[in-house]
Amino acid sequence: MMCRDIHSELEAITARYEKDQVVVVADKTVTGYGLPVMGNYPCLAVEISEAHKSLETVQQIWDFFFEQGLTRRGLVVAIGGGVLTDLVGFAAATYKRGVDYVNIPTTLLAMIDASSGGKTGINYHSLKNSIGVFAPPVETLIYPAWLKTLPIKEFLSGFGEMLKTGLLNTKLWPQLLQYDLDTMPIETLTPLIEQCVNVKERIVAADPKEEGLRKALNFGHTFGHALEELSIANAHPGVDPLYHGYAVVYGMIAELYLSVTKLGCSKAPLQQLTQIMLHYYGKPQCKCSDRERLLSLMRQDKKNEHAGEINCTLIRSIGSPQINQVITTDEALEALDYLFSL
Ligand SMILES: NC(=O)c1ccc[n+]([C@@H]2O[C@H](COP(=O)([O-])OP(=O)(O)OC[C@H]3O[C@@H](n4cnc5c(N)ncnc54)[C@H](O)[C@@H]3O)[C@@H](O)[C@H]2O)c1
CATH class of the missing domain: 1.20.1090.10 (Dehydroquinate synthase-like - alpha domain)
Known part of the structure; x- marks a missing residue:
């Protein structure tokens, strides 16, 4: 969904979940630019590169979900480019057999491709996207203003x-x-x-x-x-x-x-x-x-x-x-x- 006001669009979605059951996982580069959209939800900032699209990063995300007491009725908000949305989608789809997630893509590639269509996954043994599942997000919120900082x-x-x-x-x-x-x-x-x-x-x-x-x-x-x-x-x-x-x-x-x-x-x-x-x-x-x-x-x-x-x-x-x-x-x-x- 294209967004004019990312805050209200996200609020409309998070309102459907218990307040303490919403967590954010975001690309560290993007959090570095400031992330007002996160609200007061607990946030894990993840280092992002193709090399980080790994099982180790998924474990880091699963650990964060457990630490936050996330249940199957919770919501994960993924904010970042295609590496982040693929990783978080996979972590969410496999955590307790699947928890809802919403994608907020911050790169052009993620906006037009990676954040929709339901493909999630990680690289394994140097093979790109070789482990993964089809698991569509509950919504993808596209807010092109993120692109102002994109190289x-x-x-x-x-x-x-x-x-x-x-x-x-x-x-x-x-x-x-x-x-x-x-x-x-x-x-x-x-x-x-x-x-x-x-x-x-x-x-x-x-x-x-x-x-x-x-x-x-x-x-x-x-x-x-x-x-x-x-x-x-x-x-x-x-x-x-x-x-x-x-x-x-x-x-x-x-x-x-x-x-x-x-x-x-x-x-x-x-x-x-x-x-x-x-x-x-x-x-x-x-x-x-x-x-x-x-x-x-x-x-x-x-x-x-x-x-x-x-x-x-x-x-x-x-x-x-x-x-x-x-x-x-x-x-x-x-x-x-x-x-x-x-
Ligand atoms: N699931 C799918 O259907 C699908 C489709 C196409 C691509 N992909 C995957 O997407 C990945 C590539 O995605 P990508 O091109 O978004 O790369 P990426 O996620 O690595 O982001 C590119 C770089 O931009 C930075 N960045 C992100 N948002 C920014 C912003 N707003 N301002 C400044 N810097 C920002 C990131 O930290 C990173 O350094 C690949 O792993 C590919 O396999 C998935």
Whole structure:
């Protein structure tokens, strides 16, 4: 739900619970900016990074719930980006077999993607989101003013996922192309956030457990996840891993190339996204010599239906996703060559 007044919207929800049965878990960075929305509820501030999306952090959150005497009839308020909402959603869904939680996303990526749809989880043995459950929040309160403190790269990462949603919707795509990424105004972004959330919610409502249609939301993610995982493996002091939304933009270029060559999609969205990529996201940091490792990562993707194959969502045109497109090794290499040639 989009909020004009986050305080009253949250109060309307917490009023349904006993006063001593509401607790807050928030991203420490966000609490550092001050968090008036917390009211007087007990709050656990959690250190956040992809490395903290772990069982240890979940234990820290469970311990906090026990210390606060939270029962199954309580409410957990999760305030932060996608790492925080995934972690808290998982901790809440597994605490005493499930306690209600509400998401208050504070990053663009969490607003338009991570905080809705019911996927929760943690990383395990370096595998992203490999332990988790489907457990939707009772509500997601989206208050775009949080974005004022968000670093530009985090903003662009979230916008990368918005562009993906735009390619699934004929009305949204041209509006996203009009958005001024040089000044990033929040007022004109707000209706775009709302439309992205609506597109995702409609798809999730039709296929909550990702058995068919929801795979459309994975557009750009087969190549994108491989690029992201490779960058995590290659990261070293001074060289950060790829932000998720950047990886999705690069992945969409490869998958739009295949959409053109395999499904006859028009070249316009590929050209439009390439322009945005070159202007705002830069070129991918991986090299041609990484091609074999990328292929191997794509063959291990948890979205594949059969072991060893490479499975993508492609588009026939904007708003017309085609799920379960199996691509050959040669096609994958050609798409990577195209991406690395830009
Ligand atoms: N559950 C889902 O459906 C789903 C969907 C997409 C992504 N995800 C997950 O979301 C995670 C990525 O989420 P993210 O991009 O929000 O990353 P994140 O939660 O790591 O937040 C990014 C950074 O921004 C900081 N931050 C958060 N809010 C801020 C604010 N208002 N001002 C300044 N800094 C702020 C955080 O402390 C962090 O350093 C990944 O773990 C991914 O797997 C989940």
